[in-house]
Amino acid sequence: MSTNTDETGWPGKVFTVFKDRLMLLGELRHAGPLAVIGLLVLQLVISFVPALTAMTIERLVDLLLDNEPTTVALALLGSVILVGRLAQIWSTPTSYLIAQRIDAARRVGLTELAMSSPQIGMLEQSRTRELLRIARADPEFWAERTPGTGATAQLGLMTRWVGVVVAALVLTDFAWWLAPLVILPALVSRSIWRRQFMEHIEIERAGVRAGLEADDWRRLAVEWTDGKESRTFGLHNWAVDRWQDRLLVMLSPKWRAGVRSALDQWQIAVVIGPPLIAAFGLIVWQAGEPGGSVAAAAAVLGAGWAILNLLGFADALEIEGAIPGCRAYAELRTTLATSENTSISVAQPLEHGELRPAPLVQFEQVSFSYSDTGPAVLDGLDLEIAPGELLAIVGLNGAGKSTLIKLLGGLYVPSGGRITVDGHDLTHIDPRQWRSRISIVFQDFVRYHLSLLDNVALGYAAVPVDRERVERAAAESGLDRVITRLPQKWDTPLSRTRAGGVDLSGGQWQKVVLTRAMYAFQSGARLLVLDEPTAHLDVKSEFEVFHQLAQYKRRAGVVLISHRLSTVRLADRIVLLDGGRIVESGTHDELMTCDGKYAKLFATQAERFNQGYDDRFDEGEGDAL
Ligand SMILES: Nc1ncnc2c1ncn2[C@@H]1O[C@H](COP(=O)(O)OP(=O)(O)OP(=O)(O)O)[C@@H](O)[C@H]1O
Known part of the structure; x- marks a missing residue:
């Protein structure tokens, strides 16, 4: 895979490099101006030290050869070395601080970006998963670097170029051809090494x-x-x-590339060795000739060596290793921000407060498929959920019941048609407002490794935890009987991997998530949507839950999905989903009188129940439809 690049020919490549480097420098805004200015000053000092050292050594050697006092020159040399050393010492923690701030901002930004998408379609795509993996500031492999290390390295590279220019002036003062003779091989070897490193990065990306x-x-x-x-x-x-x-599959190409790079190091030796031997040999030879200066030769050797060090490879690794993550982050910002969010940018205010009414929801000719090429799960579906109604949705496995409630929750946007809430198109309603009116218990609900209290209260996380409401909800769902047996009651962590934690049974977990929904109702949600909420409950508990849900009628709408037709027969209305549409709708008695598909399914289940089997229907019983 590749992250967006604009590499079309040389101008394009140069533009891409320029853009990438600017992007890295842009990350410095997260570090605070004081720290960045401080690091810039320290790195400039470090960059000047080699040239200043070379010039001071030249002066010192001159004085020594002329038998003149060297105290001041020695003091100057000592000061340059000391200041350079101090700058080095301070620059390390300053760089670290800046890198940490930038990386922390990336981690927070990435989490917010992933959470900011009100729909989950984009997040489910493998491309998005890969981008999220590349963009996180937590390197797993040697070629990966964080935006923080990349940005500080880029700043360091710029200041080192200032050092290179100053050192080159020292060389030019000796002979005009010396600077290019040292700088050019250093640049060529740097580019060979960069190419080798880029190969590793490409392999890294391909292996994600x-x-x-x-x-x-x-x-x-x-x-x-x-x-x-x-x-x-x-x-x-x-x-x-x-x-x-x-x-x-992931590592073999890396190992092969590693061996290739090691063998290819001879290219660098060939590029750098002969010109340097020639340059340094000439300097030493000239120093021994009549009129030659040992002092100048010492300064030039020092400056030449400094240039080689300043144009070293280390920063290339930090910079190139950080760029894929920055590109991935930029791409995520574009795709997650524009793909689905744009459709909900118009906020339609809904009423707030405890006494707000249950909503009227209408599905109008709704179609949906999970991908552009995938089959239609819903196909021109019409459905009304009246305020205060207890509606049951039934259908075979894979009929699209869970998909329907995910659309109702605004997690996906219909491919065709629309869903309205009190007459307003759901895609125009602020998702946070809508989700404060609705509470959904998913079939595959999450078992959070948190305390029991948190597991319930997060069902309506928009308001501070209200202990009285939590306990009322627990009494209504039957969870209070479970709590008495827990070692730390409400504070018990619901995971055996946590200290003092416990594992709940499937049915007990179901009571926890039902309590979540009931707590949301107590807190203001006015549409409860429950996907198979009683599948793991015993018959007595199931009856109690259903009885409780019936109590909510009129104050809240309740949508219940269940395969147990004996449970849903008491609903105000039952709809049967088949072929992406509602094919039957009515009370249990009305549907039985029609003697349609529902009646056949009910008869099949009742017969199985009488024979001692579970009273659900499965895909295999599709003949009834
Ligand atoms: N995230 C997804 N990506 C792609 N396809 C999906 C996704 N979720 C569900 N589907 C497909 O959509 C269809 C309907 O699934 P859905 O879960 O809505 O059915 P259901 O009626 O709730 O089934 P069940 O009774 O088994 O829970 C199925 O064919 C399923 O494979």
């Missing part, structure tokens, strides 16, 4: 996908949560083999 896959297998093999299944299934060797395979 394999790296992400390797990470998936590593987690499967070593992490506790996945480790449960990997042990019972005997997956260990299987996962480790695949992990190694992906690592090899």
